[in-house]
Amino acid sequence: MRTPAPRLLIALAMVAFAFLALPLIGLLLSAPWGQMTELLSTPAARDALRLSLVTSLMATAITIVLGVPLAWVLARREFRGRALVRGLVLIPLVLPPVVGGVTLLAAFGRRGLVGQYLYDWFGIQLPFSTAGVVMAEAFVALPFLVITVEGALRVMDIRFEDAARTLGASPTRVLLRVTAPLIAPSLVAGAVLAWARALGEFGATITFAGNFPGVTQTLPLAVYSALEVSREEAIALSVVLLGISFAVLVSLRGRLLGGRG
Amino acid sequence: MRGAIIAIAAAAALLLSACSAGEERDVITVSAAASLTDAFTEIGDAYMAAHPDTEVRFNFAGSRTLAEQINAGAPVDAFAAASPATMQVAVESGSVGTPGVFARNSMSIAVPDGNPAGISSLEDLARPEVTVIVCNPAVPCGAGAARVFENSDADVTPASLEPDVRAVLTKIVADEADAGLVYRTDVTAAGASVEGIAIPDDVNVTNDYLIAVAPDAPASAVDFVDFVGSPEGQQVLASWGFLTP
Numbered sequence: 001m002r003t004p005a006p007r008l009l010i011a012l013a014m015v016a017f018a019f020l021a022l023p024l025i026g027l028l029l030s031a032p033w034g035q036m037t038e039l040l041s042t043p044a045a046r047d048a049l050r051l052s053l054v055t056s057l058m059a060t061a062i063t064i065v066l067g068v069p070l071a072w073v074l075a076r077r078e079f080r081g082r083a084l085v086r087g088l089v090l091i092p093l094v095l096p097p098v099v100g101g102v103t104l105l106a107a108f109g110r111r112g113l114v115g116q117y118l119y120d121w122f123g124i125q126l127p128f129s130t131a132g133v134v135m136a137e138a139f140v141a142l143p144f145l146v147i148t149v150e151g152a153l154r155v156m157d158i159r160f161e162d163a164a165r166t167l168g169a170s171p172t173r174v175l176l177r178v179t180a181p182l183i184a185p186s187l188v189a190g191a192v193l194a195w196a197r198a199l200g201e202f203g204a205t206i207t208f209a210g211n212f213p214g215v216t217q218t219l220p221l222a223v224y225s226a227l228e229v230s231r232e233e234a235i236a237l238s239v240v241l242l243g244i245s246f247a248v249l250v251s252l253r254g255r256l257l258g259g260r261g
Numbered sequence: 262m263r264g265a266i267i268a269i270a271a272a273a274a275l276l277l278s279a280c281s282a283g284e285e286r287d288v289i290t291v292s293a294a295a296s297l298t299d300a301f302t303e304i305g306d307a308y309m310a311a312h313p314d315t316e317v318r319f320n321f322a323g324s325r326t327l328a329e330q331i332n333a334g335a336p337v338d339a340f341a342a343a344s345p346a347t348m349q350v351a352v353e354s355g356s357v358g359t360p361g362v363f364a365r366n367s368m369s370i371a372v373p374d375g376n377p378a379g380i381s382s383l384e385d386l387a388r389p390e391v392t393v394i395v396c397n398p399a400v401p402c403g404a405g406a407a408r409v410f411e412n413s414d415a416d417v418t419p420a421s422l423e424p425d426v427r428a429v430l431t432k433i434v435a436d437e438a439d440a441g442l443v444y445r446t447d448v449t450a451a452g453a454s455v456e457g458i459a460i461p462d463d464v465n466v467t468n469d470y471l472i473a474v475a476p477d478a479p480a481s482a483v484d485f486v487d488f489v490g491s492p493e494g495q496q497v498l499a500s501w502g503f504l505t506p
């Protein structure tokens with residue numbers, strides 16, 4: 001049975017949808033469909049697409065490997081300054097991405113806090129490298145994974161873990177056989193959000209990693225650079241970016257809403 | 262619920278009225294090339310001091326981006342571009358009227374304070390261990406850099422194609438790159454944090470800066486453009502290292 005809904009609610013929902021959908025419709029209507037293949041077969045476009053897929057997947061892998069442990073610590077361990085740590089973890093969500101890039105330079109640039117030793121001792125230079133792109137993307141994407149997984153860990157029924165433990169399971173076994181399956185849907189949701197954020201990353205990337213085709217020029221940077229030469233090419237690239245994200249988000253929509261899709 | 266809606270509506274009304282207040286002053290919007298940031302800010306201050314009833318607002322970015330914004334309908338009264346090619350983009354679509362040259366500039370190598378990579382010539386930029394950054398070839402400073410490399414036969418592979426000249430300069434100031442190609446004026450603007458290394462005249466390129474007024478711009482926009490070309494405006498431009506046309 002459908003729940004009765006106040007008319008105002010429906011009206012505002014429609015406004016919200018139109019607000020989000022109209023710019024996309026505008027983009028699709030102005031897309032040069034006839035010359036799409038031609039515009040997308042340039043080496044710069046192919047490089048950007050490949051680089052975006054590779055770096056965003058690598059960034060997502062990093063957010064999972066580092067983000068899940070961080071989420072677990074935040075959800076399960078009481079320690080002094082936990083509120084402060086959680087606040088810091090969420091900072092990249094509110095930081096303008098360009099500022100994020102500046103902070104990454106301050107930490108990992110050639111004269112940065114850590115970067116100066118990487119450069120002086122090992123000759124490693126993260127700015128202007130593909131590794132720099134992955135770092136910029138992981139930086140902005142990590143909070144999405146951490147808050148999603150931490151939320152799941154908080155609401156899950158801790159008695160399952162207790163039961164497993166009293167039956168003699170080791171902490172690692174409890175984590176892998178009890179906790180992991182229970183939070184799996186949220187982990188997938190968090191990873192998808194993190195990936196989507198990484199794929200669309202622009203500001204931190206151009207500031208920290210620069211913009212060079214094949215090395216650091218991801219799709220969003222290619223769109224920005226193309227905008228200075230040809231609007232058609234920029235729109236064609238944007239449509240590809242949208243298409244990829246839309247396909248993944250729609251296919252995972254069920255999972256994003258609690259794992260029963 | 263109803264109370265909340267009324268509150269939101271009231272807040273929205275307040276915001277709207279706040280936006281339309283202050284319209285008594287004449288506001289003109291000038292889109293100008295990133296390399297003009299310092300000089301035009303100073304010229305704008307001087308103009309507003311002389312014309313208290315006019316407010317000049319600047320929009321600084323890469324010339325090509327600005328031209329695209331204007332063609333897409335951005336409410337701009339005057340446009341100052343760093344090259345005839347980018348100005349042409351706005352002129353051809355009728356977004357601005359006939360442009361005039363008001364300044365010239367040429368390219369320079371910029372290196373971080375202390376010159377860590379020991380750069381002394383264009384040839385040094387071709388060394389593989391040197392991190393060189395330039396502007397995107399679509400913006401005037403990038404087109405200029407490409408021509409300088411072409412003229413000098415230096416085989417330089419840049420590490421990054423930055424969106425505008427100030428982005429190049431920022432990364433040189435931060436010592437993230439060993440050298441960048443910028444305008445002579447940018448070296449002046451950056452002060453002690455960067456060093457300029459001159460490019461020989463026979464391979465260097467000069468670029469004209471043009472300014473034009475939108476067809477429907479208020480009279481004060483024309484007046485501001487005249488001010489840029491006046492001895493006072495030209496003196497400010499010269500103090501930032503621009504050459505007179």
